[in-house]
Amino acid sequence: MADLRGGDLSRLRQLNSLTAIRALRGAGPLTLSALAERTGLSRPSMKEVAGELIDLGWVEEVPPSPGTMGRPARRYRFRADSGYLVGVDVGGHNIRAALSDLDGEILAETRQPVSLDAPLEERLAAIERAVSGCLTLGRVAVSDLWMIAVGTIGMIDVEGRVIYSAAVPSWRDLDLAGRMREMFPCQVLIENDSRLAAMAETRRGVAQGAKDVVFLHVGRRMGAGLIIGGKVHRGFGAAAGEISMLPEARWFDAPEHLNGCAVVPEGTPPEDAAGFTLAAARNGDPVALEAVGRFVDDLALGAAAMVLVLDPQVVVLGGGFSRSADVLLGPLREQLERRCMRMPEVRASTLGDECVVAGAIDYAVDHLDEQLFTPERGPLPLTR
Amino acid sequence: MADLRGGDLSRLRQLNSLTAIRALRGAGPLTLSALAERTGLSRPSMKEVAGELIDLGWVEEVPPSPGTMGRPARRYRFRADSGYLVGVDVGGHNIRAALSDLDGEILAETRQPVSLDAPLEERLAAIERAVSGCLTLGRVAVSDLWMIAVGTIGMIDVEGRVIYSAAVPSWRDLDLAGRMREMFPCQVLIENDSRLAAMAETRRGVAQGAKDVVFLHVGRRMGAGLIIGGKVHRGFGAAAGEISMLPEARWFDAPEHLNGCAVVPEGTPPEDAAGFTLAAARNGDPVALEAVGRFVDDLALGAAAMVLVLDPQVVVLGGGFSRSADVLLGPLREQLERRCMRMPEVRASTLGDECVVAGAIDYAVDHLDEQLFTPERGPLPLTR
Structure with a gap:
């Protein structure tokens, strides 16, 4: 008989706690019996685990369901409000921020316009205002903010440093994580914006459940995010998805087909130009339709290169231009069918700018799950 | 205290067996103490596990090392010869096969030339001869052959059916796995040849230890195999790596720069033409060097598309033309440096045609490991 050591037992105990938290997260309040059933633990073991999790602040008891017959059963819920998270989108023209609980449910959102050529400090100040605004809207104290994750334009290195942005000159050689930590006393994560958008599509968007996804981040700038085997693909030097840097893929300047179209009224600010062309195309304007055709030709070429390389299950048309999916999706599908060995599903994002x-x-x-809810990390900490 | 059920205990026992086999595989014979140390099991538990594995035929005792002082210690080894595996390469012009033991050590190899336009049955007969030849060379009975894995040209679907081959007309709509099973009474696996070659580079070639690899299968036909996160990337419909199907990537006809070079003597068989050009380039012939330059330009374009999309750690120049890496590697590196955001390591394969x-x-x-040596599959079977 193989021997069971102390280490194995405490590991088993930890696994039981994690299994219980996983069963409770995202689910409504559950009774002890329901929890025991979902975790496969015996009822007495489950009760002991639940008690421990209450002591640590991860779980709380809630009143029995109203109208319960007989002796009311205890119910437990995951305390998603024992801490808060903020997500930030640093774009060329806008800073967006959103506040969420530990389940990722969004509770408040803010947006701060910022000029493309704003100096570095101005852009950083806009980020600070966007995050603080979220906390105020959600009535959350800075001390309850556990983590900020930032999605940003530009090339990010493996340490979360912004190396370079083709679109925003001031956005380079920047220890963004360090600057964020000076503003807010919490953990800070930095990631490429298109990669995070791709992730959102697999979690809450049109690519839920898909393991291999090519996300087309289509707007005034063109980017791509890849999900491979259910995970965001960063690449060895965090430089994956940069097909727009290949001139032959014709992505970098593709939006100029829309911006420079004759239907755009003179004096239109550059950030609104493409919108005019897409709207005119929707109304059947032949000049606008031709411009959209040229844009989609270029979009499809870079997309086809990625589809032929990766053979994804789903291609998502996302980013700001996905609001014009009614105009873009048909020709994009046609072009991909012509170019690809196996045609993936092509879906339009419903998350839009968010x-x-x-x-x-x-x-x-x-990241929180990985830090807290994996057995390798040792026992669960107190929530404070 | 969390409860331990019978299921947990038998699972633990299984884990111990697997841990022991993993410790022994690829290692030389180990004493009980060495095994206990490597597996973290107690010596009595280890002894019991070893006894079980001997009964099942996976492990055997070997005589103590000669010259051991004092009481000689028992030693155990994994019985890599309790079964055999065959790998097959179905190319356009050659069928290759190799016989190995359960550790993957190659014991015998065969090659059968076959014409590009040979009828289907002729190509299948050549495969049968190549495999049988291996068994004969290795003095292995067909009944000891556990598994055949075939790497083949052409598009393979998820069921291992050959759908289509651009180069070999007869090679399409073929249940290759079924036909192989009619020839040999064992398990048969079918996979794309470039993907298998990529795998070999990470296991025994120049990309050992690399998690993200782009393998360039460069020869009379051009293909690509991707390793992502340490695993072969097949894609949702098993169609990944088909960058050569994108005309703008200029891969499909790239070898024609070498085949059609003026240095190739008239009347040279098409399969030898590129070799002449590469040899002339090695000797500094300016016409040949120009042809090689044009070939590498095209090779680098498709390779750059893959590098920009995936940001791999290593790019491997493999396939038949990798024998001319001295001529090709320099210009390939130069072109990739010019085109890529982050330059990967570029290495020449040493496996060549194998x-x-x-x-x-x-x-x-x-596949064997997955079938036999993962706890989810239940207890280990007898080796026969």
Whole structure:
């Protein structure tokens, strides 16, 4: 008979706690019997585990359901409000932030416009205001903020440093994580914006459950995020998804087909130009339709390169232009069918401009899970 | 105290057996003490587990090391020869096969030339001869053959059916696994040849230990195999790596720069043409060097698309043309440096033409591990 050592037993105990938390997260309040059934633990073991989790602050008892017959059963719920997370989207023209509980449910959102050529400190100040605004809206104290996850334009290195942004000149050689930590006393994560948007699609968007996804981050700038085997693919040097840097893929300047279209009224600010062309195309304007055709040709070429390389289950048309999916999706599908060996499903995002903040929240939730809810990390800490 | 059920205990026992086998595989014979140390089991538990594995035929005792002082210690080894595996490479012009033991060590190899336009049955007969030849060379009975893994040209679907091959007309709509099973009474696995070659590079080639690898299968036909997160990436419909199908990536016809070079003597068989050009380039012939330059330009474009999308740690120049790495590697690196955001390591394969059979063997070993040596599969079977 193989021997069981002390280490094995305490590991088993930990596994039981984690199994219980996993069963409770996202679910409503559960009775002891329901919890025991879902975890496979015996009722006495389950009761002991629940008591421990209450002591640590992860779980609380809630009153029995109203109208329960007989002796009312205890019910337990995960304390998703024992801490808070913030997701930030640092774009060229906007800073967005969203506040969520530990389950990733979004409780408040803010947006701060910022000029493309704003100096570095101005952009950082806008980030601070966007995050603080979220906390105020959600009535959450800074001390209850556990983690901020930032999705940003530009190349990010493995340490979360912004190396370079083709679109925003001031956004380079920046220890963004360090600067964020000076503003807020909590953990800070930095990730590429398109990667986070891709993640959001698999968690709460149109690619839920898909393991291999190519996310097309289509808007005034073009980017791509990859999900491979259910995980965000970063690459060895965190430089994956940069197909727009290949001139032959014709992505970098693709939005110029829309911006420079003759239907755009003179004097239109550059950030609104593409919207005019897409709207005119929707109304059947032949000049606008031709411009959209040229744009989709270029979009499809880079997309086809990724589809042929990866053979994903789903391609998501996301980013700001996904609001014009009615105009873009048909021709995109046609072009991909012509170019690809096996045609993936092509779906339009419903997250629109919120894709990056939503993904940042999902990333923070994952990071939290990894830190707290994996047995390798040792026993669960107190929530404070 | 959390309760331990019977299921947990038998699972623990199984885990101990697997841990012991893993410690022994690939290692030389180990004493009980060495095994206990490597597995973390107590000596009495280890002895019991070893006894069970001997009964099942997975492990055997070997005589003590010669010259051991004092009471000689028992030693145990994994019985890698309790079964055999065959890897097959179905190429356009050659069928290769290799025989290995359960550790994946290659014991015998065969090659059968076959014409590109040979009828289907002729190609299948060549496969049968190549496999049988291996068994004969290795003095292994068909009944000791546990598994055949085939790497083949062409698109393979998730069931291992050959759908289509651009190069070999007869190679389509073929239940290759079924046909192989009619020839040999064992398990048969079918996989894309470039994917298996990529796998071999990470197991026994120049990409050992790398998690993200782009393998360039460069020869008379151009293919690519991807390793992502340490695993072969197949894609949702088993169609990953097909960058050569994108005309703008300029891969499909790239070898024509070498085949059609003026240095190739008239009347040279098409399969030898590129070799002449590469040899002339090695000797500094300017016409040949120009042709090689054009070939590498095209090779680098498709490779850069994959590097920008995936940001791999290593790019391997593999396949038949990797024998001319001295001529190709320099210009390939230069082109990639010009085109990529982050430059990966670029290494030349040392497996040459054996990359696919070696990968097929590695694939079979993995499959065996998955079938036998994972706790989810239940207790270990007898070796017969």
